[in-house]
Amino acid sequence: xxxxxxxxxxxxxxxxxxxxxxxxxxxxxxxxxxxxxxxxxxxxxxxxxxxxxxxxxxxxxxxxxxxxxxxxxxxxxxxxxxxxxxxxxxxxxxxxxxxxxxxxxxxxxxxxxxxxxxxxxxxxxxxxxxxxxxxxxxxxxxxxxxxxxxxxxxxxxxxxxxxxxxxxxxxxxxxxxxxxxxxxxxxxxxxxxxxxxxxxxxxxxxxxxxxxxxxxxxxxxxxxxxxxxxxxxxxxxxxxxxxxxxxxxxxxxxxxxxxxxxxxxxxxxxxxxxxxxxxxxxxxxxxxxxxxxxxxxxxxxxxxxxxxx
Amino acid sequence: xxxxxxxxxxxxxxxxxxxxxxxxxxxxxxxxxxxxxxxxxxxxxxxxxxxxxxxxxxxxxxxxxxxxxxxxxxxxxxxxxxxxxxxxxxxxxxxxxxxxxxxxxxxxxxxxxxxxxxxxxxxxxxxxxxxxxxxxxxxxxxxxxxxxxxxxxxxxxxxxxxxxxxxxxxxxxxxxxxxxxxxxxxxxxxxxxxxxxxxxxxxxxxxxxxxxxxxxxxxxxxxxxxxxxxxxxxxxxxxxxxxxxxxxxxxxxxxxxxxxxxxxxxxxxxxxxxxxxxxxxxxxxxxxxxxxxxxxxxxxxxxxxxxxx
Numbered sequence: 001x002x003x004x005x006x007x008x009x010x011x012x013x014x015x016x017x018x019x020x021x022x023x024x025x026x027x028x029x030x031x032x033x034x035x036x037x038x039x040x041x042x043x044x045x046x047x048x049x050x051x052x053x054x055x056x057x058x059x060x061x062x063x064x065x066x067x068x069x070x071x072x073x074x075x076x077x078x079x080x081x082x083x084x085x086x087x088x089x090x091x092x093x094x095x096x097x098x099x100x101x102x103x104x105x106x107x108x109x110x111x112x113x114x115x116x117x118x119x120x121x122x123x124x125x126x127x128x129x130x131x132x133x134x135x136x137x138x139x140x141x142x143x144x145x146x147x148x149x150x151x152x153x154x155x156x157x158x159x160x161x162x163x164x165x166x167x168x169x170x171x172x173x174x175x176x177x178x179x180x181x182x183x184x185x186x187x188x189x190x191x192x193x194x195x196x197x198x199x200x201x202x203x204x205x206x207x208x209x210x211x212x213x214x215x216x217x218x219x220x221x222x223x224x225x226x227x228x229x230x231x232x233x234x235x236x237x238x239x240x241x242x243x244x245x246x247x248x249x250x251x252x253x254x255x256x257x258x259x260x261x262x263x264x265x266x267x268x269x270x271x272x273x274x275x276x277x278x279x280x281x282x283x284x285x286x287x288x289x290x291x292x293x294x295x296x297x298x299x300x301x302x303x304x305x306x307x308x309x
Numbered sequence: 310x311x312x313x314x315x316x317x318x319x320x321x322x323x324x325x326x327x328x329x330x331x332x333x334x335x336x337x338x339x340x341x342x343x344x345x346x347x348x349x350x351x352x353x354x355x356x357x358x359x360x361x362x363x364x365x366x367x368x369x370x371x372x373x374x375x376x377x378x379x380x381x382x383x384x385x386x387x388x389x390x391x392x393x394x395x396x397x398x399x400x401x402x403x404x405x406x407x408x409x410x411x412x413x414x415x416x417x418x419x420x421x422x423x424x425x426x427x428x429x430x431x432x433x434x435x436x437x438x439x440x441x442x443x444x445x446x447x448x449x450x451x452x453x454x455x456x457x458x459x460x461x462x463x464x465x466x467x468x469x470x471x472x473x474x475x476x477x478x479x480x481x482x483x484x485x486x487x488x489x490x491x492x493x494x495x496x497x498x499x500x501x502x503x504x505x506x507x508x509x510x511x512x513x514x515x516x517x518x519x520x521x522x523x524x525x526x527x528x529x530x531x532x533x534x535x536x537x538x539x540x541x542x543x544x545x546x547x548x549x550x551x552x553x554x555x556x557x558x559x560x561x562x563x564x565x566x567x568x569x570x571x572x573x574x575x576x577x578x579x580x581x582x583x584x585x586x587x588x589x590x591x592x593x594x595x596x597x598x599x600x601x602x603x604x605x606x607x608x609x610x611x612x613x614x615x616x617x618x
Contacts, residue, residue, distance in 0.1 A: 021421075024435070032436075041436030073421045077428035078435075079442030080396060084389050107451065108414050109481040109547075112330075112382045119386035126333070126387075127341075127350030133388025142416065144453040145479050146486030170454050172418040177455030178501065181492040188490060188497070195486070238418075 001137045001162045002205035002212075002234060005099045006259060008066030014298040015254070017101060017236070018061060018290075019266025020054050020089060021071040026271040027053045028283035047081035050074075053286075054089045057270055058096060060287035061294050067099040069236075069264055090136055101236065102136030105167065107149045113141075114152035121164075122156040138163040140214060140236070143192050150199055154211070157203050163210040163234075166199070168192045168226060171216025171239030189222065193229040200233050208234050208260065217250055217263065224252035227260070235261040241268030241297070247304035258305060269293045310446045310471045311514035311521075311543060314408045315568060317375030323607040324563070326410060326545070327370060327599075328575025329363050329398060330380040335580040336362045337592035356390035359383075362595075363398045366579055367405060369596035370603050376408040378545075378573055399445055410545065411445030414476065416458045422450075423461035430473075431465040447472040449523060449545070452501050459508055463520070466512050472519040472543075475508070477501045477535060480525025480548030498531065502538040509542050517543050517569065526559055526572065533561035536569070544570040550577030550606070556613035563614060572610060578602045 009015050024032065024046060032049045039045035058068070070093075075086035093100050106116040120139045123130040141153055141164045153164050169179055169189040179189045193213065200209030209232045215223045217239035227235065235253050240246070240263045253261035272278045272293035273286040281289035318324050333341065333355060341358045348354035367377070379402075384395035402409050415425040429448045432439040450462055450473045462473045478488055478498040488498045502522065509518030518541045524532050526548035536544065544562050549555070549572045562570035581587045581602035582595040590598035 023420075036436055041438045043433075043435065043440055043442060046433075046435045071417075071421055071424075073415070073417060073424035073428070077424040077433050077442065079428065079440070080389060080393050082428070082442070083392055087389060105417055105451075106382070106414070108380075108382060109479065111332075112380055115380075115382035115386040119382070119388065119391070124352075124355075124386050126352065126355045127345055129350045131352055131388070133352060133386065133391070142414075142451050142453055144451055144476060144487060145481055146483030146488070148481050148483040167453060170418065172454055172457050174455030174457040177504070178453060178497065179455070181490075181497060181500065183490040183492060188487065191490065192487065 001099065002208050002210050004137070005067060005234070005262070006208065008099055009259070009262065012064055012066050013302065014065055015262050015301060016065055016294070016297055017067040017069045017262050017264045018057070018065055018269045018294065019069045019071060019103070019238070019264050020057070020270065021074045021266040022050045022053050022270065023074060024049065026267070026274070028273070028286050030284065043078045043081040046078045047085040050078070050082070051085040051088055055092060056287040057290045058093055058098070060291045062096040062098055064291070064294050064298065065098065067101055067262065068093050069101040069103050071103040071266070087134060090134060099138070100136045101138040101140070101165065102134065104139050105142050106139065107142035107145055109145060110148040110152055113149045117153045117156040121153070121162040122160055138165060140165045140167065142167050143195065147195070147199070154199060154203055157210045163212060165212040165214050165234070165236040166192070166196050168196060168213040169215045169219055169222050171218045175216065190225065190229060193226045196233050197230040200230070204232065208232055212236055214238065215253065220249040220252060227252060227255065231255065236264060237261055238264045241265040247300035250301060251304050251308045254305060263301060265297055269297065310408065311517050311519050313446070314376060314543070314571070315517065317408055318568070318571065321373055321375050322611065323374055324571050324610060325374060325603070325606055326376040326378045326571050326573045327366070327374055327578050327603065328378045328380060328412070328547070328573050329366070329579065330383045330575040331359045331362050331579065332383060333358065335576070335583070337582070337595050339593065352387045352390040355387045356394040359387070359391070360394045360397055364401060365596040366599045367402055367407070369600045371405040371407055373600065373603050373607065374407065376410055376571065377402050378410040378412050380412040380575070396443060399443060408447070409445045410447040410449070410474065411443065413448050414451050415448065416451035416454055418454060419457040419461055422458045426462045426465040430462070430471040431469055447474060449474045449476065451476050452504065456504070456508070463508060463512055466519045470519070472521060474521040474523050474543070474545040475501070475505050477505060477522040478524045478528055478531050480527045484525065499534065499538060502535045505542050506539040509539070513541065517541055521545055523547065524562065529558040529561060536561060536564065540564065546570055546572045550574045556609035559610060560613050560617045567614060574606055578606065
């Protein structure tokens with residue numbers, strides 16, 4: 001699947017991923033209204049609004065982008081109907097040829113991580129039948145429990161040729177509280193980065209590993225250091241746009257081959273119609289606003305990579 | 310809810326929690342067969358088997374225990390039907406007067422953690438209506454992202470009088486890989502423990518905080534140290550029984566008042582009928598085997614606390 005992701009990136013010439021993290025207040029009035037007319041102001045109604053919102057954005061952007069990253073929390077907050085909308089979104093994006101990164105940040109003791117891996121990127125056995133319950137292509141994984149919380153994901157990656165992105169240095173302001181703590185003079189996130197490199201050696205695609213890393217756009221210097229520590233790991237970079245990261249901050253997340261990183265934007269794309277810059281589209285054409293924002297983001301990153309020092 | 314948990318513990322005289330972590334191979338043949346006859350060998354069939362299995366164990370043990378801890382991964386691996394069985398289990402246990410600890414180990418950047426908190430222990434707004442999608446009493450939280458991944462849970466705890474248990478030192482063999490790393494001579498888990506104490510000060514119940522900690526039974530010395538660092542935090546202790554922890558290892562997780570810790574056993578209780586010790590019950594009476602195992606576990610811990618040095 002890492003090979004597929006890279007093929008998609010080369011085809012679209014856009015190392016970007018659209019974060020499908022719908023909040024109800026991003027969803028235009030008319031979409032919500034229609035969903036509530038059909039399902040009432042219920043969890044089902046909210047889930048329908050989310051699904052219709054996602055579908056429009058995917059329809060208007062899928063030919064420009066290699067991948068999407070639905071954040072499961074935004075669906076889980078609407079309970080079972082919300083999670084059903086997550087699943088519907090995953091399936092639809094895959095039909096459209098997009099690589100789907102499930103942003104689930106799971107991680108637990110071995111047997112429990114195995115259950116998460118099975119449910120999200122693997123297949124579960126029921127009697128004589130096997131099912132792929134969520135069937136994302138990649139998922140994000142939290143490393144706090146160490147190797148035996150990660151290994152079950154590696155096993156499933158091997159079997160299914162799928163992948164993971166392990167949290168190394170996250171984009172949020174307080175990420176340094178634990179991740180930056182110095183151990184023998186080196187920050188914890190570098191130790192985690194070394195582990196990512198080691199885990200990744202076992203499960204290599206053609207040029208990059210099935211095991212990638214999450215490193216926030218908001219910490220470009222650390223991204224540069226981590227790039228060297230994990231040369232074969234694709235870096236999933238959140239924090240572009242709304243969280244403050246810009247194209248020129250991102251060049252050192254990439255390798256010299258122009259590959260090695262994929263930059264996520266969520267709000268900046270899916271709620272583009274709310275920005276002054278794209279206001280003229282109006283809420284009724286929110287999908288077109290997202291398309292314009294995708295093009296601008298791709299240009300910004302392309303330009304930055306071309307002008308790389 | 311921490312006050313309720315403590316009231317339940319005092320009433321049952323059993324500081325224990327039953328981990329409802331059903332794997333299909335724990336579920337007796339006859340329960341699976343019946344579910345598959347009704348729903349086929351499908352995700353729905355597996356979910357029905359899990360639900361019937363849980364119900365029997367809850368019916369046979371609820372009067373002896375203060376709380377249950379369903380591990381959501383074991384449900385999530387069966388997709389949407391599995392998660393519906395999780396929700397049904399949560400609701401049923403609450404009807405029976407049990408405190409429900411959702412073992413979800415979520416944790417993300419602020420806005421995303423807010424969505425998890427809303428979905429699991431809070432209420433989500435849809436138009437003019439509000440819903441409590443999963444409605445557990447407590448959830449477990451992963452601290453790797455620092456304070457701004459935890460704060461949204463604290464906000465919801467305050468509003469809803471619910472609680473969290475933050476992963477501090479987990480029970481698995483490789484937990485030390487990152488958690489034991491020394492920072493200025495002190496292990497990372499102690500820093501996390503100090504944060505737990507600080508976060509907990511904002512949200513106090515009568516004697517203990519709404520913010521507890523997870524510390525594995527398999528690391529009793531570290532438990533002793535952490536007990537002192539977080540005097541007002543209830544410690545949720547996994548790793549008893551199947552993972553190797555014993556009653557006498559656990560006394561130092563408790564405060565002098567005999568409170569302050571609640572010990573989880575999953576496989577040791579729910580799959581008790583598979584152990585030699587409880588074999589005579591037979592698979593048809595698996596619930597009675599679980600009841601016997603609960604009694605033995607409560608005795609083991611009670612005895613250990615009475616003989617505390």
